Amino acid sequence: MERTFAIIKPDAVTRGIAGEILKHIQTAGFQIAAIKSMRLTKAQAEGFYAVHRARPFFGELTEFMSSGKIIAMVLEADNAIARWRDTMGATDPAKAAKGTIRNSFGASIQNNCTHGSDAPETAAFEIGYFFAGYELI
Numbered sequence: 001m002e003r004t005f006a007i008i009k010p011d012a013v014t015r016g017i018a019g020e021i022l023k024h025i026q027t028a029g030f031q032i033a034a035i036k037s038m039r040l041t042k043a044q045a046e047g048f049y050a051v052h053r054a055r056p057f058f059g060e061l062t063e064f065m066s067s068g069k070i071i072a073m074v075l076e077a078d079n080a081i082a083r084w085r086d087t088m089g090a091t092d093p094a095k096a097a098k099g100t101i102r103n104s105f106g107a108s109i110q111n112n113c114t115h116g117s118d119a120p121e122t123a124a125f126e127i128g129y130f131f132a133g134y135e136l137i
Helices: 010-014 018-027 042-048 058-065 080-088 101-105 120-130
Strands: 002-008 031-039 069-077 114-116
Touching: 002 018, 002 080, 002 120, 010 018, 010 058, 010 069, 018 031, 018 069, 018 101, 042 058, 042 120, 069 080, 080 101, 080 114
Parallel strands: none
Antiparallel strands: 002 069, 002 114, 031 069
C-alpha cells in the first residue's frame, strides 16, 4: 500500500464539482486516509510550491492556489502515486486521456481541478506539509 497527496483545486471547489471528483477517486479504488477543506494563504502556497519559485508562472500559480478553498487529501492504494497521476490525466485537459478527471472537468492548464504528487519524495513532503502524523488514519 502506497500513499500519495492530492488536492482538489480552487477552480473545482468554486464550480461545485468537488463531490464528482471525490466520487471519481473512490470509483478508481483509492482509500482516503486523510482529508481537509482549507484556504491557503499566499505564504502557504508559496511554501508548498517553493520548488517552482524561479519559474515564470510561480506568482500566478500561488495567487491561484490561494484564491479559494481547496480540499487536501492523502490517498492510499497499491501504486498510488502512478495510479493517481493516471486518474487525473495530463496537466493540459485538452491533452488528457478521455475519462480522466482533468479531461472531464478541467478548463485549462492552470484550472485543471487537481494536483498530485509525482514521486515518493514529493508525496512525503506534500503529505507532511498539510497533515500532522496524528491526522493520518
